[in-house]
Each structure stands twice: as C-alpha cells, then as structure tokens.
Amino acid sequence: xxxxxxxxxxxxxxxxxxxxxxxxxxxxxxxxxxxxxxxxxxxxxxxxxxxxxxxxxxxxxxxxxxxxxxxxxxxxxxxxxxxxxxxxxxxxxxxxxxxxxxxxxxxxxxxxxxxxxxxxxxxxxxxxxxxxxxxxxxxxxxxxxxxxxxxxxxxxxxxxxxxxxxxxxxxxxxxxxxxxxxxxxxxxxxxxxxxxxxxxxxxxxxxxxxxxxxxxxxxxxxxxxxxxxxxxxxxxxxxxxxxxxxxxxx
Amino acid sequence: xxxxxxxxxxxxxxxxxxxxxxxxxxxxxxxxxxxxxxxxxxxxxxxxxxxxxxxxxxxxxxxxxxxxxxxxxxxxxxxxxxxxxxxxxxxxxxxxxxxxxxxxxxxxxxxxxxxxxxxxxxxxxxxxxxxxxxxxxxxxxxxxxxxxxxxxxxxxxxxxxxxxxxxxxxxxxxxxxxxxxxxxxxxxxxxxxxxxxxxxxxxxxxxxxxxxxxxxxxxxxxxxxxxxxxxxxxxxxxxxxxxxxxxxxxxxxxxxxxxxxxxxxxxxxxxxxxxxxxxxxxxxxxxxxxxxxxxxxxxxxxxxxxxxxxxxxxxxxxxxxxxxxxxxxxxxxxxxxxxxxxxxxxxxxxxxxxxxxxxxxxxxxxxxxxxxxxxxxxxxxxxxxxxxxxxxxxxxxxxxxxxxxxxx
Numbered sequence: 001x002x003x004x005x006x007x008x009x010x011x012x013x014x015x016x017x018x019x020x021x022x023x024x025x026x027x028x029x030x031x032x033x034x035x036x037x038x039x040x041x042x043x044x045x046x047x048x049x050x051x052x053x054x055x056x057x058x059x060x061x062x063x064x065x066x067x068x069x070x071x072x073x074x075x076x077x078x079x080x081x082x083x084x085x086x087x088x089x090x091x092x093x094x095x096x097x098x099x100x101x102x103x104x105x106x107x108x109x110x111x112x113x114x115x116x117x118x119x120x121x122x123x124x125x126x127x128x129x130x131x132x133x134x135x136x137x138x139x140x141x142x143x144x145x146x147x148x149x150x151x152x153x154x155x156x157x158x159x160x161x162x163x164x165x166x167x168x169x170x171x172x173x174x175x176x177x178x179x180x181x182x183x184x185x186x187x188x189x190x191x192x193x194x195x196x197x198x199x200x201x202x203x204x205x206x207x208x209x210x211x212x213x214x215x216x217x218x219x220x221x222x223x224x225x226x227x228x229x230x231x232x233x234x235x236x237x238x239x240x241x242x243x244x245x246x247x248x249x250x
Numbered sequence: 251x252x253x254x255x256x257x258x259x260x261x262x263x264x265x266x267x268x269x270x271x272x273x274x275x276x277x278x279x280x281x282x283x284x285x286x287x288x289x290x291x292x293x294x295x296x297x298x299x300x301x302x303x304x305x306x307x308x309x310x311x312x313x314x315x316x317x318x319x320x321x322x323x324x325x326x327x328x329x330x331x332x333x334x335x336x337x338x339x340x341x342x343x344x345x346x347x348x349x350x351x352x353x354x355x356x357x358x359x360x361x362x363x364x365x366x367x368x369x370x371x372x373x374x375x376x377x378x379x380x381x382x383x384x385x386x387x388x389x390x391x392x393x394x395x396x397x398x399x400x401x402x403x404x405x406x407x408x409x410x411x412x413x414x415x416x417x418x419x420x421x422x423x424x425x426x427x428x429x430x431x432x433x434x435x436x437x438x439x440x441x442x443x444x445x446x447x448x449x450x451x452x453x454x455x456x457x458x459x460x461x462x463x464x465x466x467x468x469x470x471x472x473x474x475x476x477x478x479x480x481x482x483x484x485x486x487x488x489x490x491x492x493x494x495x496x497x498x499x500x501x502x503x504x505x506x507x508x509x510x511x512x513x514x515x516x517x518x519x520x521x522x523x524x525x526x527x528x529x530x531x532x533x534x535x536x537x538x539x540x541x542x543x544x545x546x547x548x549x550x551x552x553x554x555x556x557x558x559x560x561x562x563x564x565x566x567x568x569x570x571x572x573x574x575x576x577x578x579x580x581x582x583x584x585x586x587x588x589x590x591x592x593x594x595x596x597x598x599x600x601x602x603x604x605x606x607x608x609x610x611x612x613x614x615x616x617x618x619x620x621x622x623x624x625x626x627x628x629x630x631x632x633x634x635x636x637x638x639x640x641x642x643x644x645x646x647x648x649x650x651x652x653x654x655x656x657x658x
Binding site: 056085099101102110113114119162 | 255266565567570571572574576577652
C-alpha cells in the first residue's frame with residue numbers, strides 16, 4: 001500500500017437523497033500498484049463508478065483518504081484537483097468525449113493546453129501519442145470522420161499525452177462492437193506491457209479477463225480483490241476473426 | 251491556456267453556431283450603430299452651429315427698432331424708433347464697436363423677363379459687408395452717389411441669382427422691384443442655410459434710401475428711420491460690456507427710462523446657441539434610447555451564453571477532467587461573450603459609418619463621427635460582454651466535473 005500509485009483508505013461516500021442517506025461506498029481501502037492493470041467490476045449500484053470518480057479526483061469522499069503517490073488529495077480545492085488530474089491522471093470514457101469539429105491532434109493536445117508547455121512541443125507530443133495508438137495518419141481528421149474504435153484510440157492518446165501516473169478507463173469498450181472492443185483491449189495490454197498503470201471499469205467479465213487484477217464491488221464494499229493471469233487480447237482478437245471467417249464460409 | 255488560444259477557441263465556438271451568433275450580435279450591432287449615429291448627428295449639428303456663428307460673426311448684436319408709444323398713442327408711420335444717426339452714434343461713442351450697420355427691410359417682387367421671385371429686400375449701406383461677414387462673388391458695392399441719391403441699384407444673393415438668371419450673367423441687367431427698374435451691380439458669395447433652415451442667400455441689398463423712398467412705400471416716423479442696426483464688436487470678450495453700453499446709449503438718445511425700451515438688443519450667436527442646446531438635449535435623449543437597445547442586446551448575449559453553457563456542459567466536464575481549473579472555464583466563456591460583443595460593436599460601427607454616409611449624401615445632414623466615440627462604443631460593447639457574460643461564465647466554472655460529464 002505504501003508504494004501504491006494510488007490508494008484509498010477507508011473511503012466512504014454518502015449521498016443525501018431527501019430524508020435518506022445513500023451510502024455508495026462504505027469504507028474501501030485498496031492500493032493500485034505501479035504497473036498494475038486492474039479491472040473494476042460489479043453490478044450497477046455497487047459503488048464501482050463512485051470508486052472510479054474518487055480515484056480520478058473528480059469527486060471527494062465523505063470520509064477516509066485518497067492518496068496519490070502518498071499525498072492526500074481529499075482536502076484539495078477544485079483548482080488544485082484540476083491540476084492533479086492534469087498532471088497525474090489520464091481519462092478514457094465510454095462515450096469517448098472528444099470535442100466535435102476539432103481535429104484528432106487538437107483533441108489530444110487538449111490536456112497540454114492547460115499546462116505551460118509551449119505549443120510546438122505539445123503538438124509534437126500529441127502527434128507521438130497518436131502514432132502510438134496507430135492513428136499517425138489521421139492527425140487532421142475530425143471525430144465525425146473517424147470510426148468508433150478510432151475515436152476511442154484518439155481518446156486513449158489524449159489520456160497518454162500528459163504522461164500520467166495512472167490511466168482510468170470507464171467502460172471503454174461499452175460503445176464498441178466486439179471486434180473493436182478487443183482491439184482496444186489489445187491496445188491497453190500493449191500499454192500495460194510498456195509499464196503503464198491502468199484501471200478500467202467494466203461489467204463484462206470477458207473484458208475484465210484481459211486485466212491482471214480484478215476488484216469486484218457489491219453494495220458499496222470491495223467484495224473480491226484477486227490477481228489472475230490475463231488472457232491475451234491479441235490472441236482473442238485473432239480467434240474472433242477466425243471464428244467469424246468460419247461462420248461466413250459456412 | 252493563453253489568451254490567444256482562448257480567443258481561437260471562442261472564435262471556433264461562435265463560428266459553429268454562425269446564424270445564432272449573428273442574431274445574438276444584432277442587438278449590440280443595432281445599439282452601437284444607433285448610439286454612434288446619434289452622436290455623429292449631434293456633432294454634425296454642433297459643427298453647423300459653430301459654422302453659422304462664424305458666418306454671423308460670433309461678436310454681433312442686432313438692435314431692433316420697436317413700436318414707439320407716446321401718451322398712449324402710436325406715433326405715426328411704422329413707429330420705428332431707431333435712426334441712422336443712432337447707428338453712427340453707436341459706432342462713434344462705443345470704442346469696442348468696430349462697425350454699426352443700419353438696415354431697413356422690405357419685401358417685394360423682383361421681376362426679370364417673365365420670371366419673378368420674392369426675396370428679402372434689405373436697405374443697407376456698405377458697412378453691412380463687414381458687419382455680417384458678407385463678401386462679393388462678383389461686381390461692386392454701392393458708390394457714395396448711389397447711397398446719397400437713392401440710386402436704383404442692387405446686389406443680389408446667390409439664390410436670387412440662381413432663380414432669376416440661372417447660368418447667365420446678372421451684372422448690368424435690369425430687374426423690376428415693385429415696378430421700379432433696378433440695375434444689378436453685384437452678387438454676394440453664398441452662406442447657405444442657417445440653423446433655422448432659412449436660406450440666407452435669398453436676399454437683395456439696395457441702398458438704404460432707395461428701399462425707404464422707392465420700394466417700401468411706407469411713411470416712416472422719421473426720414474432716417476431704420477428697422478435694425480447690426481453692431482459688430484471687436485472681440486467677443488467685450489460682448490457683455492458693449493451690451494450694457496448699447497442699452498445705456500440708446501436709452502439716453504431715445505430719452506427713455508422705461509423697463510421696456512423701444513428697442514431690443516439681440517445677440518445672434520446666443521440665439522443660435524440656445525437652439526443648439528435644445529437640439530443637443532434632444533440628441534442626448536435619442537442616444538439614451540439607443541443605449542437601452544445596447545442594454546437589451548447585452549441581455550440577449552447573456553441569454554445565449556446561458557444556452558451555450560448548457561449545451562456544452564459535457565465539453566466543460568471534459569475540459570475539467572483533463573485539467574481545466576474553474577478559472578480557465580470562466581475565462582473561456584467570458585472571452586467568448588466579449589468576442590461576441592466586440593464583433594457586434596465592430597459591425598455596428600460599420601453600419602453606423604454606412605448610415606452616416608448615406609445621411610450626409612442623400613439627406614444633406616452633417617454627421618461627424620469622432621474617433622473617441624468609435625473607441626468608446628467598441629470598448630463599451632466589450633464591457634457589456636464582460637458584464638453580461640460573467641454570470642453564465644461563472645455558472646460554467648462552478649459545474650461539478652462528474653455531473654457535467656454525465657450530462658445528457
């Protein structure tokens with residue numbers, strides 16, 4: 001827990017719903033180690049999304065602590081939290097959340113615009129990240145000119161561009177078909193092999209199987225925390241294509 | 251994020267909703283244009299007034315004769331109290347007076363060939379040129395003989411020349427004024443309209459005795475009676491002093507101590523000024539109405555910015571997630587509102603330039619757009635952007651990132 005990139009300590013989150021108090025998280029303590037690839041699972045209402053928001057410094061807990069590389073971020077102001085997110089966290093969303101009518105390159109540059117980095121350097125960095133996710137030839141395309149999978153790759157490039165300590169992906173394959181979803185998971189595994197720390201929320205066990213550690217939430221509590229040897233997404237993708245080809249030939 | 255980038259982001263956002271941006275700007279465009287046009291017309295009128303005062307000579311009194319009553323009965327004739335001798339006395343006894351020109355006035359038909367025209371017919375001597383800043387376009391002034399013997403000669407104004415002679419040369423031609431044949435010996439340079447809209451060039455100058463004896467046909471109280479005396483003062487600083495001295499001198503000469511003496515001293519530039527001030531108040535009111543339109547335009551901006559913030563809630567959420575601080579979001583939307591207003595101001599200025607040009611060329615008004623008005627109106631519209639853009643921008647900056655991201 002001491003060497004964790006991010007850790008939660010007895011984190012609770014209460015929401016007031018009229019008379020009632022809804023306890024979304026009832027004391028969760030977990031550490032995300034450097035280089036982990038964690039899948040967060042659980043049915044809806046289990047608290048997994050709230051947990052992700054806590055890790056992403058998008059929301060603050062009712063009690064407990066969130067430590068980012070040992071620093072407590074729970075008492076920080078909105079502006080300080082913005083800076084923490086900018087420097088240390090990369091986000092990937094289910095709906096990609098790219099700016100429309102803005103090129104892929106400019107979308108990827110967006111986090112860097114909120115730093116002091118010179119524009120030319122930011123552009124170079126963004127180009128490099130887009131090449132990394134296989135979109136080196138799509139720099140000037142607008143989101144509307146890209147497929148869902150390509151849009152998600154742009155979003156992943158955007159999450160990588162500020163070289164974050166941890167990348168949080170919220171149902172990144174949720175809006176994609178199976179094949180494209182597998183491609184995205186292969187990309188995540190590739191990033192994991194390069195040493196990135198990844199946390200992804202999913203309700204699909206098939207997707208969670210590509211991670212090396214699974215956290216299962218239920219009723220605001222961490223139910224299971226297990227390590228497993230991950231499936232190879234590249235292999236799964238090849239199998240899927242073979243299978244589809246076989247189906248087509250039949 | 252630096253200001254240039256923010257400006258670019260704002261520009262892109264405005265261009266995406268081009269029609270909406272233009273419609274929103276319309277309020278500001280109309281408001282700014284209206285304010286500039288009103289102020290331009292005001293400055294133009296001011297300029298005209300100044301010109302006219304310059305034409306009149308800013309340092310001129312006109313002393314008018316009034317009916318003279320004695321023992322309850324009106325003295326004979328037209329009852330004009332002032333005479334040419336009063337004019338001479340004014341000129342000789344008040345040192346600050348440079349010239350005092352006597353004047354009688356009549357009216358009549360001026361007939362040339364089959365054309366006729368009815369200008370003001372003024373009996374004057376040659377002092378009138380200096381006293382009222384007239385100059386000759388062609389010809390000559392009256393000779394001593396013509397003045398002393400009621401010569402049948404006349405100097406005409408530009409309007410009279412145009413109406414009776416058109417392009418041909420009036421010099422030496424004979425016209426009939428109230429059946430008296432009169433030779434044209436000179437033409438005045440034009441002065442145009444005065445602020446009351448009267449044509450100052452619609453006049454005929456004749457020797458003062460000619461008008462008295464041959465044209466007006468009215469028995470006068472005195473053979474040397476005049477209707478008015480135009481008094482020019484050396485410097486406008488002496489105007490109050492000369493007014494007092496005029497009053498004292500004429501009271502003494504006319505032997506009157508009445509509260510209501512049989513003459514009236516008028517300061518022409520003061521009369522013009524008074525009119526100009528009324529006009530300026532009117533213009534000020536119109537400008538105030540125009541500012542209300544600016545205010546309404548500002549409210550329109552606020553409305554659209556609120557819509558824009560709501561529409562772009564997810565974008566705001568995303569920007570916050572990737573590191574935009576509340577202050578960054580505030581600035582982004584503030585700059586957008588300011589840009590909207592400043593563009594509106596610039597377009598309004600263009601519209602105002604076009605309109606004042608049209609007003610000058612087609613309606614003949616003088617309109618002057620002063621540079622500080624231009625700067626002020628653009629600055630003011632940007633200020634409206636800040637004022638009315640602040641609330642929506644603050645609303646955007648206070649959004650919670652997770653809620654903004656989840657917004658549908």
